[in-house]
Amino acid sequence: MSAPRTARRFLRRRTAATLAAMTIAALALAACTPGDDTGVDGADGGQGFPDDGCTHITVATSSEKVNMLDELAAAFKESPEHKGLETCATVRPTNVSSGNAARFLSSGDDWPSDDRTLWPTLWSPASTVWTDRVAAAASANLVGEPKSFTRTPVVFGMPEPMAKALGWPDKPISITDLEKLCQDPEGWGSVGKDIWGAFKISKTNPNTSTTGLSTILMQSYEASGKNADLTAADVEASADFSRVFEECVIHYGDTTGNVLSTLYDETQNGSNGSAYVSAVALEETSLLNYNQGNPDSHTVQPGETLVPPKTKLVAVYPSGGSMWSDNPITVLGANWVTPEQRTAGEAFAAYLQTAEAQAILPRYGFRPLDESVPLGKLFTPNFGVDPAQPGVTLPKPAVDVISTAIDQWTQVRKPSSVLELIDISGSMDDPIGDGRSRLDGAIQGAQTTLDHFRSTDEIGVWAFTTDVASDAGEGIEVVRDVSALGSDGEKLDSSLDDLRYAQRNGTPLYDAILTAYEAMSERAEPGRINAIVVLSDGEDTDSNISLDSLIAKIGQTSKEGGDAAPVRIFPIAYGSGADTSALQRIADATGGQLFDASNAERIDLVFASVINNF
Secondary structure, three states, rough: OOHHHHHHHHHHHHHHHHHHHHHHHHHHHOOOOOOEOOOEEOOOOEEEOOOOOEEEEEEOHHHHHHHHHHHHHHOOOOOHHHHHOOOEEEEEEEOOOOHHHHHHHHOOOOOOOOHHHHHOEEEOOOOOHHHHHHHHHHHHHHHHOOOOEEEEEEEEEEEEHHHHHHOOOOOOOEEEEEEEEOOOOOOHHOOHHHHHHHOOOOEHHHHHHHHHHHHHHHHHHHOOOOOOOHHHHHHHHHHHHHHHHHEEEEEEOOHHHHHHHHHHHHHHHOOOOOOOOEEEEEEEHHHHHHHHHHOOOOOOOOOOOOOOOOOOEEEEEOOOEEOEEEOOEEEEOOOOOOOOHHHHHHHHHHHOOOHHHHHHHHHHEEOOOOOOOOOOOOOOOOHHHOOOOOOOOOOOOOHHHHHHHHHHHHHHOOEEEEEEEEEEHHHHHOOOOOOHHHHHHEEEEEEEEHHHOOOOEEEEEEEEEEEEEOOOOOOOOEEEEEEEEEOOOHHHHHHHHHHHHOOOOOHHHHHHHHHHHHHHHHHHOOOOEEEEEEEEEEOOOOOOOOOHHHHHOOOOOOOOOOOOOOOEEEEEEEOOOOOOHHHHHHHHHHOOOOEEOOOOHHHHHHHHHHHHOO
């Protein structure tokens, strides 16, 4: 390998983890799209600041709190805390996932937005787990003095008929009970529900999600038989237990909202969702949002009507205990925070502790810290929750224990087999505005995510256009067959570079997807994530098969009971010309997810977000 290529590769590899970690934060702050939570964090609350002469305060917060913080910000304007300021203050939340914000703050760089008004004065992650990690990795001064203002427990949301099949609500259900269902080859058949097929769990990536992190810690508590004083040794000893539990995972996402949206769509279309997922690890507040008809916890717009799901989720509070998301808020000690912003931010944080503010929280599915505040109508069995639960609270472990759990998850997480299918049609030569062509961006996006895969994970890369052929079929160039990555990272990196010189003609999108789907279905195995990532910048122009015929073929296993080894498709709509409608249908047919890279300059970051699902 030449010295320039080696240097280029070193820089790519050095930045790969940072790109993956920054995906959500960077896209959120660049896009400023209200209500966007489609696989990358949208800038909910991104309506901008009015020209009001006030001090402008941005709160970087997890998505499920955006609606609530909008109302709290409005109420703050009338509060004594606001009246005590010399200058008025206007507060706006923006949606940035907790884990990605933590990693970005730890990096020591400026906030990734050209608009400095979106640089946060306040940070409100879902848990002090993240502020602790930033304090340990960077500086305690950077995270200031975080103080919780509300909380919500981590639970398993299950479609009500499924929970009842396990004895809910009369019988306590433990994580061990769920682990046994994962391990039992009969799946739901072990409780007399053969038609439901395998027991399937959805979990989020603990590197970006508080729920994902809390769940792996709850697994370690369960395996150790403890409900306090969890140690790094306990986590290490729980590896086999957690590995079995992970075998049930359908795929790992950035947010529970993506999984809940798919489940919601299935239930509304006549299915009870059993073909997709049996249980979702999530926060109680997300379950409440789902049951109100807001599965992705987006910012509800004026005049918007929410439609509750036909089959509600019920909260299963594990009998061994639940961890809580304690939702702190803190004024950042970042150098971009002005003295005026600090003063106003401290006033808003103080307001959140008041009885007036605490009374607002239950309306949004959050439990107030002030126990004298009534929980209200949401916290009832009608909405799938039990205000008397959880019976056991699992305390937050020390930072070193949390780090051990995250490192362990990297080793025990479900293995993946992923085929990347890349459009190399003529339009991929078009520039994307940053000195690269679309194909350059696609290649670099694929390259920067290679370090996400373990050596035992399988990865393949195919390119598609007209007038080419290979053993895989017409219209397909095989860059790499699907096989264990092993030590081939350098070789694959080089092979991806070679795509720059491939011939580029038409776009047989549907034919290529069907060929890839059939190939992956033949080799798909239970116990691993079988997936296809499709990157396309345009509409199908040259396929022999129609979109409807393609949907019929790839969607045939999306039925009651599903498939023991489903192949899910994750399309990336690359650039403004991509056929998002068709790609969305393709994703929906297989229980996958569409990712939006309409801003083609962000393709590297979108690619990283997609790979976080595996």
